[in-house]
Amino acid sequence: MKKAVLFVVLLLVFLSCFTSVLADGGFVIHDKDIWRMFDEEQQYCAINYKDGVQNMILTVDTAQELIGDKAVWIFPVPANPEEVxxxxxxxxxxxxxxxxxxxxxxxxxEAFLTMSATQIYPLPFFFVFFGVMSPSAFRASKGLLGEGTDEGVTVYESIEKMGLTTELISAVNEQAFTNxxxxxxLALPGEFKSILEEYIGHDYAFVVSWISDVWEFRNAQKSASGYPYYNRKTAGNTVGVFISFPTDNMYYPLIPTSVYGEKIVPAVIYVMDYVEPEIYDxxxxxxxxxYFFTYRFTAPKxxxxxxxxxxxxxxxYYPRYDSGSSEGFEIADLKYTKIKISAPSNALxxxxxxxxxxxxxxxxxxxxxxxxxxxxLIIFIVLSCLASLIAGIIVFRKDSPSLLRFFFFGLFNLLTLIGVWVAAYFKEVDHKFTDKKQAVYQSLTLSRGKITAIAIPIIFFIILVLLIPLSILLDIESLLLPFILFPFGILLFPFxxxxxxxxxxxxxxxxxxAFNLVxxxxxxxxxxxSRIILAIII
Structure with a gap:
């Protein structure tokens, strides 16, 4: 791996009532002559990895307002300092x-709901239990690369912006870093300092950001030009940094957060495209x-x-939690991965x-x-053919049913369940698909009462269907159509x-x-x- 770079950035702050800062690393504040760890609520990161280069935006949500005399943020990342x-x-x-x-x-x-609808009789239940099968100009003034050297510490880059000073450095040993x-x-609590020193000598460098006067920094943010911000549900100050560096694999620092002990500081990482993080035990x-996708993504320029x-x-660009708009850009068909880690800090x-x-x-x-x-379509055909085969085996088990014929007979289900029932009657599957030579009819002729019983629902159905165009012709569809379609149309249609x-x-x-019912x-x-199995697998 290339030389690594450790990034420390104390970033922008919005009004004291606004909280949401993103990043990973340690956030230390000097208050009343004591340097102490400042509570982090959440850490946010966005990563875009292209052609071996990682672009990264880091921010941190603080659990309390930024107060004190000074504040410093330190944080690590792998890359050659000269290429960061x-x-x-x-x-x-x-x-x-x-x-x-x-x-x-x-x-x-939706596919299974459509399959269910082809069976006609479930239609009334869809309106009662619908969805039952249903289980989102970075550049500032910079110092020259390698401009400063201070007894084993090389300053590769220095930025002053919005009341902050940020420097990218490398240190040859722990003492040089302390000096x-x-x-x-600046000073660090002992525990956090010892964690950062683990990176020294292991191809890591540091980026240190600090505010010499917190109140001056906050006032500078108030006077800065307005910028559509990324709204968070917490309160405090926004701190963020943009980093670009070459790397073989994408990287996000977790170890520095371990200084918070048993406290859970959720890290939310958005990585452009679909990726696979190496999650350890x-x-x-x-x-x-x-994994997420959006057909249209917009952002400020x-x-x-x-x-x-x-x-x-x-x-x-129209910010979600702010009024107005600003100049921006859009990307079509953006894919990204969201990684959220909510482990106790000492597990990092x-x-x-x-x-x-x-x-x-x-x-x-x-x-x-x-x-x-x-x-x-494939699932529907397979299930239809299997259902027909199984039904044929069960109902005609004593008549040597033709397994192949009954299997392909299931294709009539493409014409809905009505097609299956009608085809079964007309094709006389009870003897044409079995060794039975002649079908047995219960009666050769139907009595008047039986004909009437069959005809009544058919006539009633025809009347309902004819009422639809009739109501349109009479310009009373708003009155009749709701009555025809529901409840009588939908609820009575299967019957x-x-x-x-x-x-x-x-x-x-x-x-x-019997075959049709089975x-x-x-x-x-x-x-x-099959729906349950797919729900488990997918």
Missing amino acids: DINIIKGFPEFLGSNLEDEAENSMS YLVSKD NIRSSAEID DLKPFFKGYETKSAK TQDLWIKDEAPKKIIVYESIINRIFWWG LIFIPLILWGAYKHKKVL FTGIFLGLLII
């Missing part, structure tokens, strides 16, 4: 994409990894350098490394979302269709009626079972 680029910034991208796994789940649920801090009138149970490598075009024994590759399950999710019609079919089978083809039940059972 840093800057102090305001703002953080608003990621409002859709969860990839949830969208795949929703797509599959550097003393020369800046200590944090495995507390890590959440989700000052964040454009972060999205290097993406095709952008000018667009208005290693830094986080992230591989630039997508997990195999992502291929499945995207395939389901983009090709749900074909997924649904008006299947009562004649059931009566026909009861009067003429009891064995075929097919109906088995298909529904297979549909539910």
